[in-house]
Each structure stands twice: as structure tokens, then as C-alpha cells.
Amino acid sequence: MPDRQPDPVEEGRFPGYDVLRKRSSMSWNDRTREVVDRRLAVERGPRTLSADAFRCLEAVCAQIVPQNQGPSFAPLAAYVDEGLTLGLGPGYRNAELPEAPEAWAKALAALDATAQREHDAVFAALDDAQQKSLLQRMQKGELSGPEWTDVPPKLFFSQHVLTDIVAAWAAHPSAWSRIGFGGPASPRGYVRMGFGMRDSWEAAEAHPGQEAKAARENRRVR
Amino acid sequence: MCADQTILANREGLRSGNLSPMQQVRAAGGRAPDPHVTGGWLSMQEYADGEEVDFAIVGTGAGGGTLAAELAEAGFSVVAFDAGPYFRPLEDFASDETAQSQLFWTDKRIVDGDNPLKMGSNNSGKAVGGSTVHYAMVALRQRPESFASRTKQGFGADWPISWQEMWRYYTKAEDALKISGPIRYPWGPKRPRYPYRPHDLNAAALMLAKGAEALGIDWTETPLATVSAPRGKSPPCVYRGFCRVGCSTNAKQSALVTFIPRAIRAGAEVRDLAMVGRIEVNKDGRATGLHYHRAGQWRFQRARNVIVAGYAIESPRLLLNSATDRHPDGLANSSGLVGKYLMTQSNQAVFGVMDDEVRWNKGPPSLAITEHWNYDDRKDFFGGYIHMSQGPLPVEWSSVLTGSKGLWGDALLGELDKYNHQVGLKMVGEMMPQERNQVTLADEVDQYGLRVARITYSWCDNDKAMIKHALDFMQQQAEAAGVKEIFRQKNDTNHLAGTIRMGADRRTSVVNADCRSWDIPNLFVCDGSVFPTTGGVNPSLTIQALALRTADRIKELSRRGEL
Ligand SMILES: Cc1cc2nc3c(=O)[nH]c(=O)nc-3n(C[C@H](O)[C@H](O)[C@H](O)COP(=O)(O)OP(=O)(O)OC[C@H]3O[C@@H](n4cnc5c(N)ncnc54)[C@H](O)[C@@H]3O)c2cc1C
Numbered sequence: 156m157p158d159r160q161p162d163p164v165e166e167g168r169f170p171g172y173d174v175l176r177k178r179s180s181m182s183w184n185d186r187t188r189e190v191v192d193r194r195l196a197v198e199r200g201p202r203t204l205s206a207d208a209f210r211c212l213e214a215v216c217a218q219i220v221p222q223n224q225g226p227s228f229a230p231l232a233a234y235v236d237e238g239l240t241l242g243l244g245p246g247y248r249n250a251e252l253p254e255a256p257e258a259w260a261k262a263l264a265a266l267d268a269t270a271q272r273e274h275d276a277v278f279a280a281l282d283d284a285q286q287k288s289l290l291q292r293m294q295k296g297e298l299s300g301p302e303w304t305d306v307p308p309k310l311f312f313s314q315h316v317l318t319d320i321v322a323a324w325a326a327h328p329s330a331w332s333r334i335g336f337g338g339p340a341s342p343r344g345y346v347r348m349g350f351g352m353r354d355s356w357e358a359a360e361a362h363p364g365q366e367a368k369a370a371r372e373n374r375r376v377r
Numbered sequence: 378m379c380a381d382q383t384i385l386a387n388r389e390g391l392r393s394g395n396l397s398p399m400q401q402v403r404a405a406g407g408r409a410p411d412p413h414v415t416g417g418w419l420s421m422q423e424y425a426d427g428e429e430v431d432f433a434i435v436g437t438g439a440g441g442g443t444l445a446a447e448l449a450e451a452g453f454s455v456v457a458f459d460a461g462p463y464f465r466p467l468e469d470f471a472s473d474e475t476a477q478s479q480l481f482w483t484d485k486r487i488v489d490g491d492n493p494l495k496m497g498s499n500n501s502g503k504a505v506g507g508s509t510v511h512y513a514m515v516a517l518r519q520r521p522e523s524f525a526s527r528t529k530q531g532f533g534a535d536w537p538i539s540w541q542e543m544w545r546y547y548t549k550a551e552d553a554l555k556i557s558g559p560i561r562y563p564w565g566p567k568r569p570r571y572p573y574r575p576h577d578l579n580a581a582a583l584m585l586a587k588g589a590e591a592l593g594i595d596w597t598e599t600p601l602a603t604v605s606a607p608r609g610k611s612p613p614c615v616y617r618g619f620c621r622v623g624c625s626t627n628a629k630q631s632a633l634v635t636f637i638p639r640a641i642r643a644g645a646e647v648r649d650l651a652m653v654g655r656i657e658v659n660k661d662g663r664a665t666g667l668h669y670h671r672a673g674q675w676r677f678q679r680a681r682n683v684i685v686a687g688y689a690i691e692s693p694r695l696l697l698n699s700a701t702d703r704h705p706d707g708l709a710n711s712s713g714l715v716g717k718y719l720m721t722q723s724n725q726a727v728f729g730v731m732d733d734e735v736r737w738n739k740g741p742p743s744l745a746i747t748e749h750w751n752y753d754d755r756k757d758f759f760g761g762y763i764h765m766s767q768g769p770l771p772v773e774w775s776s777v778l779t780g781s782k783g784l785w786g787d788a789l790l791g792e793l794d795k796y797n798h799q800v801g802l803k804m805v806g807e808m809m810p811q812e813r814n815q816v817t818l819a820d821e822v823d824q825y826g827l828r829v830a831r832i833t834y835s836w837c838d839n840d841k842a843m844i845k846h847a848l849d850f851m852q853q854q855a856e857a858a859g860v861k862e863i864f865r866q867k868n869d870t871n872h873l874a875g876t877i878r879m880g881a882d883r884r885t886s887v888v889n890a891d892c893r894s895w896d897i898p899n900l901f902v903c904d905g906s907v908f909p910t911t912g913g914v915n916p917s918l919t920i921q922a923l924a925l926r927t928a929d930r931i932k933e934l935s936r937r938g939e940l
């Protein structure tokens with residue numbers, strides 16, 4: 156069984172669409188059900204990062220991918236930490252960065268240290284504007300100080316902050332539902348391929364004034 | 378076990394605690410998995426380590442898999458090793474980008490240079506069947522002039538084989554894979570009909586066609602190694618679009634479902650999860666076999682001939698890691714060129730949105746192509762390129778948005794929301810062979826205790842000029858097709874070649890036209906690393922054609938007693 160009940164979002168481009176309704180359909184094979192179920196059941200707490208680092212990471216994730224709390228919330232920090240625990244990685248490392256677990260630990264500590272120095276509080280305790288500004292400076296490589304020597308902020312931001320967090324989100328069914336992606340498709344693939352063509356097991360887009368129609372169609376997507 | 382155990386790449390297998398093919402040897406006990414049948418087996422001949430087999434092959438991808446089948450069918454005893462697992466796609470492949478990262482070579486590697494390469498999903502596979510298990514199936518011929526770039530075009534180096542001969546082997550490779558392609562291919566010398574009919578176009582491909590027609594250039598359906606009608610146990614492609622993370626229906630004609638079963642039926646042994654660490658050479662300068670790690674142990678397989686087919690990073694790494702007192706710079710390296718002249722292909726793109734819904738994830742990612750700039754020589758740089766329509770899945774697409782535009786927060790989500798309207802054109806461009814782009818050994822070691830590869834890459838001015846030309850042209854074409862909000866992905870590369878280049882002169886190449894080492898007569902190389910130039914098309918059909926030729930040459934040498 157899926158870890159959570161379908162949680163269709165009633166607003167947005169694809170009102171009423173929940174990709175998880177297709178879970179028992181021909182679009183999902185057993186192996187797919189297995190891996191997605193396990194993804195949804197991820198352990199929420201940190202296993203590799205310290206509690207402080209994890210709190211910082213959760214705040215960073217909330218900036219990179221803003222989400223509503225609710226059943227469709229994707230615990231992105233937990234996925235990043237899990238990746239570090241399992242030693243997952245892209246299979247190459249930029250010569251200027253340490254291994255991922257060390258890089259993450261150092262960068263999160265550095266972010267907290269910078270926040271302390273500038274605002275007298277850890278990153279997670281800053282307000283939205285302060286957090287955004289720190290991350291923007293990190294992305295541009297404008298943060299400096301001894302805490303950043305081992306993790307060049309700009310490189311770390313592009314190679315890990317954006318990459319690891321966004322990849323975790325894009326792998327989550329909540330993301331698929333939101334963007335109207337058909338999700339898993341095996342063994343059933345697709346038939347209607349041309350412009351503006353939709354198979355009945357794909358999300359229907361709400362055109363202005365037609366939201367209710369789209370929502371009706373989306374509730375029938377299996 | 379060190380922290381980097383990238384056998385751990387199988388996130389999902391570890392979560393479940395189940396023993397997956399990533400962790401447990403499957404081809405053993407007189408049988409190997411039948412990739413076409415859930416839970417199925419093929420009976421497989423086995424050889425003892427101490428038995429001197431005719432050929433030990435390192436790697437079972439486009440090059441090694443093809444050669445294993447051809448040599449076994451010719452009656453030679455063959456053992457083929459692959460560091461990766463042996464999958465049955467029907468039961469092992471999820472329809473999921475993240476879980477399927479199990480297909481990629483994610484062992485530790487270090488990248489540097491002015492334009493460090495992205496490895497992993499971008500560049501290499503680790504599985505029985507090699508990178509063909511996750512490749513995008515685009516099956517193209519290099520232009521005739523690409524085999525003589527030095528004499529015909531004034532750059533790089535000539536191949537020691539004529540284009541006519543390569544084109545004969547392309548025909549054989551296309552037939553072996555039952556390529557689905559257009560009735561009339563618009564560019565280059567006449568070629569035979571493709572074995573299977575072309576695939577239907579999706580909206581993303583129709584955009585390319587529309588733009589090409591508006592600009593007055595040719596386009597066609599892309600020749601693809603996925604069947605458009607049933608073939609044996611392969612059903613026709615169902616347009617699910619997950620090709621680049623493995624085809625779970627077996628429509629894709631990967632080495633895993635084509636050459637590997639052929640090899641096993643003809644008496645070859647395939648060893649999965651078998652990492653070759655070193656080739657042994659005796660005092661007469663002949664290879665005697667190889668050291669490999671399997672099921673927790675180092676073992677030694679004796680062999681009359683060794684074939685290296687690990688692709689352009691792992692093949693030179695293996696030769697360099699096999700250094701001895703007599704061969705201090707690595708095996709087969711009297712030219713000093715092992716690891717040098719690494720090439721990738723430029724893979725830049727333009728992306729944008731259309732008013733109509735496109736749903737570019739449906740179907741294989743590159744259903745339409747134009748080779749216009751491979752055959753039109755009015756340009757101010759060397760080499761050529763193709764470009765094709767696109768259909769990245771969400772994880773890949775979001776990485777394009779973060780990588781090219783640095784987006785995050787609401788700006789990122791707002792762009793991702795346009796997923797179903799997105800289209801793109803992506804080049805595959807010829808990068809110049811440069812000696813400074815290379816694979817060397819780093820001091821760090823991997824989970825087997827072997828020194829890892831350091832991959833150094835920098836673009837040259839010609840590379841940059843071609844990329845600019847392609848981006849400008851693709852943008853023009855997309856605009857002509859009515860695409861809006863166009864942006865450029867400027868940093869992507871894909872495909873590898875070079876590092877063990879072939880040639881006609883032992884001072885400037887590592888292997889000869891038979892892909893045989895100039896130094897060690899019973900050592901051959903059969904993969905993308907032998908390319909002296911990489912051409913303006915995706916490489917694997919060329920690797921497979923070359924493997925078919927190498928097989929014929931080996932049979933001929935054997936007949937003449939010259940092996
Ligand atoms: C995402 C992606 C899409 C692609 N799409 C296309 C496409 O559409 N068209 C195209 O033409 N090309 C494509 N390519 C490129 C193509 O897949 C490769 O060029 C081709 O497969 C290389 O063939 P090969 O035989 O040289 O190596 P591979 O097919 O990579 O095989 C090498 C094998 O050797 C094994 N190996 C390496 N070292 C060792 C060792 N020491 N011991 C044991 N085993 C070892 C590896 O595990 C691997 O299985 C794509 C590549 C990628 C990454």
C-alpha cells in the first residue's frame with residue numbers, strides 16, 4: 156500500500172491530479188511500487204549529519220524548494236542525509252571539494268558560523284529575507300572567512316545545494332503531481348504523442364475557465 | 378569496506394535489505410540470467426581460472442559485448458568480465474530516474490581542468506551490457522570525411538581504416554540491432570534501407586521538423602536502436618520515455634538483450650560483479666591473463682589473448698594500473714599516449730516553451746534529427762555536429778534549470794511548472810583531440826584498492842566556436858518553430874572517446890587498425906577509447922561496427938596463425 160493516501164492539490168495547473176492514484180495501474184510495475192513506497196517511507200531524522208547541521212539543512216531546503224507542510228510534504232533534508240549515509244554520489248568529485256559527507260558537514264557549519272557572526276543566530280533562526288540573502292551570497296561566492304576555506308561556497312552551492320536538494324524533490328511523487336508529469340510508465344507507456352494530445356492516464360491541464368473540467372478529468376486518471 | 382563503497386549506489390536495494398544483483402553474483406553455477414524472462418536463466422559454459430582461455434574480455438558494453446558474441450560464435454573460448462551487475466530489465470528496472478542510477482558507473486573519480494567533465498549518469502555505465510543499457514539508442518554513421526579528418530579536413534588525425542570499410546560494417550551493425558530508421562536518409566552517400574520502420578514522432582520532434590522546414594534545411598526521423606515492431610522476445614517500443622535510465626520492456630536493443638545472450642548461447646562465459654584490476658604480462662612481453670576481484674576475492678584468469686573494452690576512462694586506467702618494472706609507464710604505452718587525447722562531445726542545448734502542450738517525456742528522447750551541419754562545410758571551425766529534439770525527465774530537467782540558470786525557490790518551481798510545454802534542441806558536436814585532455818592516475822584508491830582516474834578536460838577555441846555556432850543556429854530554428862522563452866544550456870557534454878588511439882604509426886598511436894597493441898601482440902582494445910577523432914555523431918554504432926570489424930580481423934589473424 157502507498158505510505159500515504161492520495162493528496163490531490165486542488166489549485167495550480169493540474170487541479171485534482173495525484174500521480175499516486177496510478178500506483179495500481181499498468182503504468183507501475185512491481186519494482187517501481189517497491190522503490191517509490193520506500194522513498195515515501197524515508198526515515199525523517201538525521202543519520203549522518205549532526206542534529207545542528209540537519210536543522211540548518213532543513214532551513215536551506217525550505218528556501219531552495221518552498222513547500223506547504225501537509226501530507227504531500229517531501230522531506231528533502233532526510234533524502235540528502237540518506238544519500239550521505241548510503242554513500243551515494245554522482246560518481247565524480249570536483250578536485251576542489253572534499254567527499255560529500257565532509258563537504259556537507261563543513262558547509263552547513265560554515266553557514267551557521269556566518270549567520271552567527273552577522274546576525275547572532277544560527278541560519279535556521281534567521282528570518283526569510285536574511286536566509287535568502289545569505290544563500291544568494293553563497294551562490295555568488297561572496298561569503299568568505301576561515302570556515303569556508305575547505306568548501307568554496309560558490310562551487311558547493313552549484314555542486315551540492317542545488318544539485319542534491321533539487322534532485323531529491325524532482326524524484327518525489329509530490330513534484331510529479333505538481334508539474335503534471337505522468338510519472339512511472341512501465342509497462343504501459345503512451346499512445347498519443349502529438350501536440351496537445353493527452354492519454355487518459357495523463358494529467359489534464361486547467362485552461363482558464365476550465366478548471367472544474369480539468370479537476371474532473373484528473374480525478375479519473377488511473 | 379571503505380565509506381566510498383559505491384556498490385552502495387543501489388539506494389533502493391540497500392533500503393530494502395534485499396540482496397540485489399548489485400551485491401550478489403548472478404552468472405554462476407552453469408547459468409546466467411535470461412534478460413528476456415522474469416526469473417529466467419540461460420545455461421552457460423564455465424571455465425576454470427587456471428584454464429587458458431582464448432580470450433579474456435574486460436567490459437561487456439558496446440565494444441566488449443559485441444566482440445564476445447562474435448568470437449564465441451567463431452568457436453573461440455571466451456570469458457567476458459564486467460564490474461557491474463547482471464540485470465533482468467523486466468524485473469529489476471523501476472520506472473524511476475533515481476532508483477535507476479544503479480546503472481551508472483559511480484565509483485570514485487576526480488575531475489579537473491578548465492571544463493571538468495560530469496561523469497556518472499552523463500558518461501558511463503556499469504552493468505553487463507555497459508553503457509548501452511542506459512544509452513539513448515541514437516544509432517548514426519560518421520560522415521565519410523570524419524575517417525580522414527587530417528587529410529580531408531585539416532585537423533586531428535586520420536583513422537587507419539577507410540570510410541568504405543567502416544560503412545560496410547555499419548550496415549552489419551544496423552542489421553544486428555534491427556535499427557528503426559527512415560526510408561530515405563537525407564545526408565551522405567546512399568545507404569541501405571534501415572531494417573525496421575521509423576518511430577512515430579512526438580510533439581517535441583515535430584517542433585524540430587517545423588523549425589527545420591521554416592529554415593529550409595533537411596530533417597528526418599532519428600535512426601534508433603529500439604524496435605518499431607516485435608523482434609523475438611523484444612516487444613515494440615511503448616513510448617514510455619525512460620530510455621536513459623534503462624528500458625524495462627526490452628524494446629531497446631542494448632548489448633544486454635542482443636549480443637550478451639548470443640555470446641552465452643555460443644559458449645562464452647560472462648562474469649558479473651567482476652572488476653579487473655591488472656593485466657599480467659610475462660618477460661616475453663605477452664599478456665598471460667588478468668587479475669580480477671569477484672565475490673570478495675582477488676583471482677587470476679589465464680588467457681591467450683586479452684581484450685580491453687572498459688571505455689575511455691577505465692580502459693586507460695587499467696593499462697596504467699598494470700604498470701610493472703618492465704612497463705613502468707603502464708602497458709602498451711611505448712608511445713606515451715595511453716590516457717591522452719581524451720575527447721567528449723559538446724552537448725549544449727536551447728530550451729523553451731510552446732503554447733501547445735508538448736509532454737516531451739513521451740517516447741524516446743530524440744525522435745527527430747538534423748545532420749545538416751555535419752555535411753555543410755560553410756563554417757569557420759573544424760568538425761561537425763548534429764542536433765536532435767529532447768525529452769528529459771523531471772530530475773534531469775530540474776538539473777538543467779539549476780545548472781544553466783542557477784534557479785531556486787519560487788523561481789525554480791515556476792519554471793518547472795511549465796514542464797509539459799517545454800521543448801529543446803540539443804547538439805552532439807565533435808570536440809577536437811587535444812593531448813592535454815587526459816586520464817591519469819590519482820593517488821586516491823577506490824573500494825578495490827586500485828588507484829582512481831583523474832580526468833582533466835579543457836575546451837579549445839575550436840570547441841568554443843562550434844558550440845557558439847550550434848547554439849545560435851538551434852536558437853534560430855527554435856524561434857522559427859514558434860518556441861518562446863528560449864534559454865541556453867551552455868555547459869553540457871556527453872559521450873567519451875580517445876585515450877588509446879588507433880593509428881597507422883606506432884609512434885603516434887597505441888593500437889593499430891586491428892585495435893591490437895603495437896607493443897603487446899596479444900592485447901587488443903575494443904571500445905570507444907580507440908577513436909583518433911570523435912566525429913559529429915553519437916559514438917556507439919561506430920564502436921559496434923568497429924567491434925564487428927575487429928572480430929573479423931581476429932578470425933583472419935587466427936586463420937593465418939598470426940594471433
Ligand atoms: C546517458 C547516455 C546516453 C547515451 N546515448 C547514446 C546514444 O543515443 N547513442 C550513442 O551512440 N551513444 C550514446 N551514449 C554513449 C554510449 O553509451 C557509449 O559511447 C558506448 O556504450 C561506449 O561503449 P564501450 O564499449 O566503449 O563502453 P561501455 O558500453 O561503457 O562498456 C564498458 C563496460 O566495461 C565495464 N568495465 C570497465 N572497466 C572494467 C574493469 N576494470 N573490469 C571489469 N569491467 C569493467 C563497465 O562496467 C562497462 O559495463 C550515451 C551515453 C550516456 C551516458
Ligand code: SF4
Binds near residue numbers: 344616619624626628
Ligand atoms: S520509450 Fe521505448 S525504448 Fe525507451 S524505455 Fe520505453 S519502451 Fe524502452
